[in-house]
Amino acid sequence: MSTLKGSCRLGLDQARERSVLADGRLRMQLSEDLGQCHSELFQLEQGLSLGRLHYHPLRPLIEETCGPHDGHVMVVTIGLQGKSGFTGKDGNHLAFEAGHTTITAFKATPGERRYQANQTASQLRLVIDEQTLRKYVGEDRAAQVLGTGHLHRLDFRPSSQAAQAHAAALVRYLQPGLLNPANRLDLHIHTLSLLAEQFNLLAPQDSISSALSSSDVERIERARNLLCEHLHQPLTVEYLATAVGMNEHKLKEGFRHLFDSTPARMLLDMRMRKAMTLLESGQQVAQAAWQVGYKYPNNFTVAFTRYFGRAPKSIFGKKR
Template identity: 35%
Template sequence: MTAHKICAELCQHEGAERMLVIAFALSGQSEFRCPKGREMKFQPNQATVSIFREGQGQRVYAADTPIQQLRLVVTESALARFIGPQRCQGLLGSALGPHESFRQVACCDINPSEHLRRLKSPSIHQEDGLTQRIHALSLLSEQLQALEVTSSRQAKLTARDLDTLDRIDLFMQSNLDKPLNNAYLCTAMGVSEYRLKEYFRQVHGISPGRYLLELRMTRARELLAAGYRVSEVAYKVGYQHPNNLTAAFTRRFGHTPKSVCGNRVV
């Protein structure tokens, strides 16, 4: 698909169990946004592995850029049947926290695969259902093996670590007007800078600073749409000067804060 302006698509994740989603961004850039303000980006030529549970979200596509993606989606129960409950649990990890509608597990360059080549070919629709499933399951097997190799190299986060990350996330969202650098967060939450960076690297795939920026930009967009002035929004999301917010907002969304329409707050 190709959109001539930024395009947003609502999506619904149904079901009472977790789903493993492997998204292959073959071309173009997009992102997923959940109602809680968290975002996950899909970069060209990268495979992003994530875990979802029931909920709503929004897929946002860049303007004037061809978008081609392939997604493998498998429920936890199906995955357990394919590879066994123990291996399935090892791949999916701990249950999603109360503030997680999804969790990014990994992001890596797309490796050459005959099965991926066949699935992205237009001729795949002419194949019978069995052939399509063989390629899909073979590609899933390849990705799971690569994911297990990556996971074995990382120190596993414990349930306590994930609870701590939930607390840090809530603290950040509640204190966007404060100078939330790494030192501030470590002092406030009682964690070392090394652990702080590891939490965000392993769960979100980005640094605490990048995650904070995404929270601030999302909140700024909500306030602007509600009618707040740029100067008011700047202070509410931690910028001392409105010009700094304008620069960051424009880099992030491709348009200025003033272009966001909303009813003026009195």
């Protein structure tokens, strides 16, 4: 570690304290002499991870990096507080700022991260590798975005309301004690919804690019968010369309093009997956039914059995 004109430079060869927390997240902590500076990474599935960065250095900090992610990745960074910057060895510069979304694609890229003294930089990161991105969006659209592997800034723009809402939910679930199996479904839903919003703005499908504007896509994403956030309520297409300011036909067409589903089918999928998680965590059938919008347990039992091919009583209290 060296000091240059009041700044602190942390080289690649200098140790960072690494630890694996009880909930499985990987934590990297800098020396307390530098201030409160740490980052965490949690793997949701193979090739898809969530990261949280929180740096508050006591002096201007320059941290050398070679890119912490293996292979070719796309990274969506939501700025939560403050700002920081990255300058690659090739001269490319990236900015990360509160209230803004930065999207990049790269392979391991050497460079320097820069943080201001006595200023907090807090960011949420979604990291998806090439293979997983291809699985979700197809080879052509993934290749369109990922490029050749050189550092590529795909976008830097103010975060949408939907992105901020998903980020707030994910930050909440990443708090100590909340990163548990009972919350994994919600964690996945918010992560994939955030990814879908950003990717559809970057590389809209040809079939919808002329029919749906970016504001239309955001409205449709907000409608899906409402489904996710209000599983216990009776939601209709009419209500969703009114809530997001879109006519019913266009909303249904948007769901079909963006998600290959309908609002009713997506609501059923979300409810059944949530119910499965609740039952596996030990909740009784009536409790699970009420939390996913079924007033009468018998109706829930019929819907659950039709969906999964087995009765909810066969799941209650069991762990996978």
